[in-house]
């Protein structure tokens with residue numbers, strides 16, 4: 747299966763049903779120098795999960811210009827919920843804040859500016875959903891804190907977990923070992939039930955099974 751073709755097909759099917767595509771959002775952002783955001787079909791999946799689980803409390807690790815944050819906020823607002831999102835690049839964080847206001851979702855978002863590696867251990871909230879989309883080298887190191895911060899039956903969603911098999915730009919290939927290590931951690935962890943979906947560059951979804959903790 748050619749994942750890129752699959753994603754193009756899905757995006758084509760939903761083109762007229764998507765009011766916040768990655769392309770449109772990025773074009774409307776003044777800052778042009780930022781790390782890639784999630785793909786449009788991943789944004790659709792995040793909204794789907796939030797609706798399905800009636801999520802009210804989300805933690806996002808890796809904000810960038812806030813495309814994923816805004817996509818989730820548009821759904822969580824219907825649940826009177828809130829997103830806490832973490833970004834350490836102050837320039838990109840400033841752009842994210844202005845995008846939150848432009849999209850009229852700022853009331854549902856708290857942006858923490860700082861290093862996720864330092865912030866995560868200090869958090870004690872119980873989250874319905876944690877969305878991990880930070881520097882891939884941090885995925886294995888942040889995994890235990892993600893599990894600790896999930897509510898029973900809470901869901902960890904991690905982006906880019908099919909890096910080892912997608913057609914990846916040469917400049918990102920050094921990240922593959924970290925993703926492999928992360929995938930190993932999740933797959934061999936009896937505390938979670940998980941799978942990997944071939945959307946975007948691969949999305950892991952892992953549910954904390956409290957009965958087994």
Ligand SMILES: C[S@@+](CC[C@H](N)C(=O)[O-])C[C@H]1O[C@@H](n2cnc3c(N)ncnc32)[C@H](O)[C@@H]1O
Nearest residue numbers: 783784808809810813814833834861862879881
């Ligand atoms: C892939 S981008 C996030 C994209 C965003 N989730 C979206 O789809 O719109 C990853 C972001 O994580 C930030 N980042 C990388 N390492 C970090 C760290 N240690 N703490 C906080 N943010 C970090 C980067 O500056 C970058 O903006």
